Amino acid sequence: MLILFNSGLAFSKEVSFENKVKLSLSDLKKNYKVHKVEVYNFSTRSFEFYNAFSMKEILNTIYPDKKWRNSPYIKVLTTTGYEPMIEGYKFKERKSYLAFERSDKRPFTTMSGYRDVVSNLGPFYLIWKEDYKDKAAIRRDHWPFMITGFRLQDNPDSKFIPTNADSSNISWGYKNFIKQCVACHSIDGFGSEKDGELISNGKIDSFSDEYLMKFISDPKSVKKNSKMDPFPLKIDLRKKRIGDTIKYLRHVSLKYKNNYRKSKSKSLDKIMDGL
Ligand code: HEC
Structure with a gap:
């Protein structure tokens, strides 16, 4: 076959x-x-x-x-x-x-x-x-x-989509993330499996803002053998797009962890109730 x-x-x-x-x-x-x-x-x-x-x-x-x-x-x-x-x-x-x-x-x-x-x-x-x-x-x-x-x-799970309560930076970061990153990466399974998950495994948290800014802008400048493409070079407002993409990732990572902890403690409460 x-x-x-x-x-x-x-x-x-x-x-x-x-x-x-x-x-x-x-x-x-x-x-x-x-x-x-x-x-x-x-x-x-x-x-x-x-x-x-x-x-x-x-x-x-x-x-x-x-x-x-x-x-x-x-x-x-x-x-x-x-x-x-x-x-x-x-x-x-x-x-x-x-x-x-x-x-x-x-x-x-x-x-x-x-x-x-x-x-x-x-x-x-x-x-x-x-x-x-x-x-x-x-x-x-x-x-x-x-x-x-x-x-x-379809759209990703609603917890990954910014709402009106979120800042415009985060909303714009989301748009840029969808356009520039999900072809190779995923967030909690949404996107491509090609080059890995960024959120649910805590990957994004293991890097500083400074590292991410440099890496996304020019991957080879911080990692000689990187196979990642640089963020589009001729795009307008390039620095702001990269910065807002990072803000978005930080925002959903935090949200993801909070949700995860909450649902975990809920089930723990239930288990304790049953004891
Ligand atoms: C064309 C495919 C591709 C695209 C598009 C892409 N990446 Fe990557 N990314 C990779 C590959 C391949 C790696 C594996 C590590 C390497 O080669 O540097 C990686 C690694 C990473 C890492 C881990 C860095 C490290 O040092 O291990 C982060 C964080 C990351 N990408 C974020 C992003 C963000 C944010 C975007 C969108 C702005 C993006 N990537 C777009 C291919 C891609």
């Missing part, structure tokens, strides 16, 4: 939904129109052309009740275990395409936004038809590649 599964991954272009429905490239070509999509690459300052399927068309048929339209996030699965989450509304309001090859006779690669390296994009690459003068298109944090599947993703 496992061997079949692995060889399938290595040799066929296939995309899964909810880890259940699997569509090969020929299934996709049979069922959906191939669009020629033009995107502007800011690294090379040139246009690239891709053959791609409309994500909206695919999602509408995979989820017949159209429940994807109300999903807070759509999680993207990739060959590397990197699992970014993209807000569901973006798929609803903008034009996204699942690219499977370039239509300009180039290999299926591109120069990536931040690191300026050629990346292999297959099996699939998520691209967006956007006004390239618009800032949103510059960031490209919702352009994952090496895609193998998609999954609807």
